[in-house]
Amino acid sequence: xxxxxxxxxxxxxxxxxxxxxxxxxxxxxxxxxxxxxxxxxxxxxxxxxxxxxxxxxxxxxxxxxxxxxxxxxxxxxxxxxxxxxxxxxxxxxxxxxxxxxxxxxxxxxxxxxxxxxxxxxxxxxxxxxxxxxxxxxxxxxxxxxxxxxxxxxxxxxxxxxxxxxxxxxxx
Numbered sequence: 407x408x409x410x411x412x413x414x415x416x417x418x419x420x421x422x423x424x425x426x427x428x429x430x431x432x433x434x435x436x437x438x439x440x441x442x443x444x445x446x447x448x449x450x451x452x453x454x455x456x457x458x459x460x461x462x463x464x465x466x467x468x469x470x471x472x473x474x475x476x477x478x479x480x481x482x483x484x485x486x487x488x489x490x491x492x493x494x495x496x497x498x499x500x501x502x503x504x505x506x507x508x509x510x511x512x513x514x515x516x517x518x519x520x521x522x523x524x525x526x527x528x529x530x531x532x533x534x535x536x537x538x539x540x541x542x543x544x545x546x547x548x549x550x551x552x553x554x555x556x557x558x559x560x561x562x563x564x565x566x567x568x569x570x571x572x573x574x575x576x577x
């Protein structure tokens with residue numbers, strides 16, 4: 407498995423910026439870069455809402471402990487493959503106006519026919535009505551799946567069932 411998207415593309419970034427996920431949603435960010443680059447930043451020049459605080463740092467430590475589990479990435483990959491397979495099956499079905507399914511791991515976008523203005527929002531609201539939060543994203547008719555990385559098989563199945571129900575209601 408892979409922790410960062412860039413690892414899928416055989417590239418080495420000059421700077422790696424991370425936020426939110428490193429502390430399970432608590433406000434925290436990090437920058438990783440070669441020492442020679444980081445030394446050019448004057449002390450105190452990197453600050454803001456996502457700079458370290460005790461609670462966020464504690465959340466980050468707990469997050470890293472979970473992510474260090476030997477089966478963690480295998481589960482992320484398995485759940486991501488299940489979601490991609492099922493969502494692509496819904497696309498292939500043709501009756502739900504799905505134009506594209508894309509993403510890596512557990513960050514997956516489902517884009518609907520752009521002519522169906524408001525469909526992504528309707529599906530999002532229908533999912534919420536059934537207990538699943540999924541947000542629209544971008545300028546097109548797109549929903550973004552971004553579940554917790556600790557997603558279980560049963561939670562993946564439940565989320566897919568909710569999504570299928572929402573599609574049936576809205577399409």
